Amino acid sequence: MALLEVQGVESGYDAMKILWGIDLAVERGETVLLLGANSAGKTTLLRTIIGLLPCWNGAIHFDGQAIDHLPPDQRIRRGIAFMSEMGVFPSLTIEENLRLGGYFISGAEVRRRSVQLMELFPDLAKKRHGLAASLSGGQRKMLGIAKALISQPKLLLMDEPSSGLAPVFVKQVVEALRVAIGGGTALLLAEQNVAFIKLADRGYLIDGGRVRVSGTPEELETSDAVRAAYFGLA
Ligand code: ATP
Numbered sequence: 075m076a077l078l079e080v081q082g083v084e085s086g087y088d089a090m091k092i093l094w095g096i097d098l099a100v101e102r103g104e105t106v107l108l109l110g111a112n113s114a115g116k117t118t119l120l121r122t123i124i125g126l127l128p129c130w131n132g133a134i135h136f137d138g139q140a141i142d143h144l145p146p147d148q149r150i151r152r153g154i155a156f157m158s159e160m161g162v163f164p165s166l167t168i169e170e171n172l173r174l175g176g177y178f179i180s181g182a183e184v185r186r187r188s189v190q191l192m193e194l195f196p197d198l199a200k201k202r203h204g205l206a207a208s209l210s211g212g213q214r215k216m217l218g219i220a221k222a223l224i225s226q227p228k229l230l231l232m233d234e235p236s237s238g239l240a241p242v243f244v245k246q247v248v249e250a251l252r253v254a255i256g257g258g259t260a261l262l263l264a265e266q267n268v269a270f271i272k273l274a275d276r277g278y279l280i281d282g283g284r285v286r287v288s289g290t291p292e293e294l295e296t297s298d299a300v301r302a303a304y305f306g307l308a
Contacts (some may be wrong), residue, residue, distance in 0.1 A: 075092035082132035085122040107277035108264040115283040116264035153228035161218025177220030212243030236267040
């Protein structure tokens with residue numbers, strides 16, 4: 075069984091169904107891109123996997139066990155981390171953000187992991203007593219990634235790390251993600267920016283709350299559906 079298995083998942087807001095039977099899997103250590111335009115349903119799917127939205131129908135298994143009935147904190151304790159578009163708390167310092175990311179692990183472990191993460195992200199180390207608000211957009215996303223990785227999750231759900239960033243900062247985020255991937259955490263990365271295709275082992279294109287195409291980065295890049303949605307070529 076894959077690390078994460080999403081089978082026939084339906085979900086939405088109040089009576090409005092947004093996801094219409096999503097099937098998706100992430101293997102251990104794998105990086106999977108969830109590609110989709112605005113309103114495709116990417117955020118809704120990530121929120122359903124972490125438990126912020128109820129799963130109306132279908133099943134979600136993580137690490138061999140059904141999790142769709144569990145509250146978010148129990149899903150986090152089992153090894154899933156969630157990085158929202160916002161990612162960090164601007165009014166807290168870098169160290170405070172990291173401590174919050176490590177809410178479910180011991181203080182000693184947070185300190186040990188913080189040292190490791192500061193080595194991986196030297197830009198953050200220089201400013202670790204400063205407010206997250208003082209960081210550039212790209213550095214804030216780096217902090218969001220570090221905050222999500224501090225508890226060494228088995229799976230990181232990441233919502234649009236490129237949102238609101240100029241292309242130069244998107245490059246920084248792609249590089250920061252390469253570091254994250256090197257640590258063995260599996261990633262499910264929701265994005266509308268095709269710059270992230272190259273990072274992925276596999277990907278899915280979702281549209282209208284349904285999976286339209288899935289495959290390797292090469293298969294996605296040459297798929298008519300992706301070319302139509304992103305390159306205006308089909
Ligand atoms: P984006 O890049 O715009 O965030 P997305 O693929 O993440 O796109 P979702 O945020 O999942 O898309 O939105 C899917 C649909 O759900 C959209 O039609 C959106 O208007 C609707 N939606 C999102 N949040 C809510 C909400 N809190 N209440 C009602 N409808 C919502």
